[in-house]
Amino acid sequence: MATNGRTVASVDPDVALAYKFPEVNFRAPCRDVALYALGVGACGADAVDDKELHLVHHRDGQRHIKALPTFASLFPNKNSNGRGIVNVPGIHFDASLLLHGQQYIEIYKPIPSCASVVNKVKVAGLHDKGKATILEIETTTSLKDSGEVLCMNRSTIFLRGAGGFSDSSRPYSYTTYPANQISRISIPNSAPSAVYEDQTQQSQALLYRLSGDYNPLHSDPMVAQVAGFTRPILHGLCTLGFAARAVIKSFCNGDPAAVRNIFGRFLLHVYPGETLVTEMWVDGQRVQYQTKAKERDRAVLSGYVLLKHIPSSFNCGALKRGWFSVVNYTPKS
Numbered sequence: 144m145a146t147n148g149r150t151v152a153s154v155d156p157d158v159a160l161a162y163k164f165p166e167v168n169f170r171a172p173c174r175d176v177a178l179y180a181l182g183v184g185a186c187g188a189d190a191v192d193d194k195e196l197h198l199v200h201h202r203d204g205q206r207h208i209k210a211l212p213t214f215a216s217l218f219p220n221k222n223s224n225g226r227g228i229v230n231v232p233g234i235h236f237d238a239s240l241l242l243h244g245q246q247y248i249e250i251y252k253p254i255p256s257c258a259s260v261v262n263k264v265k266v267a268g269l270h271d272k273g274k275a276t277i278l279e280i281e282t283t284t285s286l287k288d289s290g291e292v293l294c295m296n297r298s299t300i301f302l303r304g305a306g307g308f309s310d311s312s313r314p315y316s317y318t319t320y321p322a323n324q325i326s327r328i329s330i331p332n333s334a335p336s337a338v339y340e341d342q343t344q345q346s347q348a349l350l351y352r353l354s355g356d357y358n359p360l361h362s363d364p365m366v367a368q369v370a371g372f373t374r375p376i377l378h379g380l381c382t383l384g385f386a387a388r389a390v391i392k393s394f395c396n397g398d399p400a401a402v403r404n405i406f407g408r409f410l411l412h413v414y415p416g417e418t419l420v421t422e423m424w425v426d427g428q429r430v431q432y433q434t435k436a437k438e439r440d441r442a443v444l445s446g447y448v449l450l451k452h453i454p455s456s457f458n459c460g461a462l463k464r465g466w467f468s469v470v471n472y473t474p475k476s
């Protein structure tokens with residue numbers, strides 16, 4: 144329903160939860176993997192950066208470029224209308240007020256750089272927060288030929304202005320697992336094990352959107368203003384890609400296959416051109432992180448990355464072209 148061009152929000156949880164999504168088949172070609180890597184800043188500091196060149200270029204003797212684990216976060220886009228909006232019967236909202244709240248990714252197999260895959264999708268959570276509705280979409284992606292499951296994405300979408308559909312004394316909440324299992328991130332008081340600084344470009348969102356999220360919030364100044372921002376903002380998943388790269392460069396010697404799970408909560412919007420400073424704390428195989436927009440000194444993202452192995456000790460204090468990675472880390476025995 145729409146009045147004056149704006150959709151009047153309404154949520155019918157029974158209709159939404161009963162909906163069976165169709166399976167979505169698609170092909171993720173090599174070119175998409177490289178374009179995505181560039182969209183999240185790979186090779187931005189140094190075009191021949193040895194820790195990242197393999198994300199966009201394969202040398203003689205290598206068959207394929209390597210996909211960042213967060214490339215998997217693009218797969219749920221294929222369930223959407225191409226503007227980051229998943230249509231779920233029973234949920235009507237003003238698309239200009241949608242924000243990405245959280246993303247959780249489990250990687251079961253290294254993400255291939257070229258594959259035909261299929262998405263199975265379900266509503267995994269629905270919460271009435273009064274001023275907003277939180278919708279959680281779970282997408283499980285498998286290789287089309289073998290049926291092997293590659294990864295699972297849990298996308299948490301914050302629908303501003305769409306809450307209040309339940310009794311305020313007993314707000315509606317549904318989830319297929321305890322949400323606090325992944326959403327409570329407490330940042331340690333101790334000094335971080337590593338800090339990584341990265342510069343986003345003014346054109347970052349315009350480049351990132353070519354990976355498939357054409358939500359005009361990230362490109363159209365008028366739409367951004369209606370949504371409450373002074374100018375277009377960066378895609379949340381772009382910021383998550385920067386944070387994942389920070390962890391991979393600092394603790395995995397650039398190997399994207401070293402990552403098992405990734406979680407991030409988007410705390411505040413990021414403007415393209417801002418400097419992202421990611422602080423990381425290692426605890427066994429888990430790297431907790433917090434990313435700040437340096438110019439505003441505000442935390443914009445926090446979460447964790449679960450690695451396949453405890454990272455080994457190494458020294459990395461190189462400071463070049465405004466990037467730094469200061470490592471103060473010895474693995475626990």
Ligand SMILES: CCCCCCC[C@@H](O)CC(=O)SCCNC(=O)CCNC(=O)[C@H](O)C(C)(C)COP(=O)(O)OP(=O)(O)OC[C@H]1O[C@@H](n2cnc3c(N)ncnc32)[C@H](O)[C@@H]1OP(=O)(O)O
Nearest residue numbers: 219227242243244245272298301358378379409410411412
């Ligand atoms: C399938 C594919 C789908 C992918 C779609 C993606 C499409 C993309 O094109 C869209 C984007 O990329 S948007 C850009 C990235 N996101 C952002 O910039 C949002 C940044 N975060 C914010 O602005 C605020 O945290 C904000 C506004 C989110 C919340 O702030 P407040 O309104 O101040 O909320 P608050 O009062 O603190 O809390 C209210 C309840 O909500 C919960 N909550 C808060 N932040 C959350 C978040 N980020 N994610 C999930 N839940 C969140 C709180 O816990 C609280 O609940 P409770 O009272 O039960 O604790």
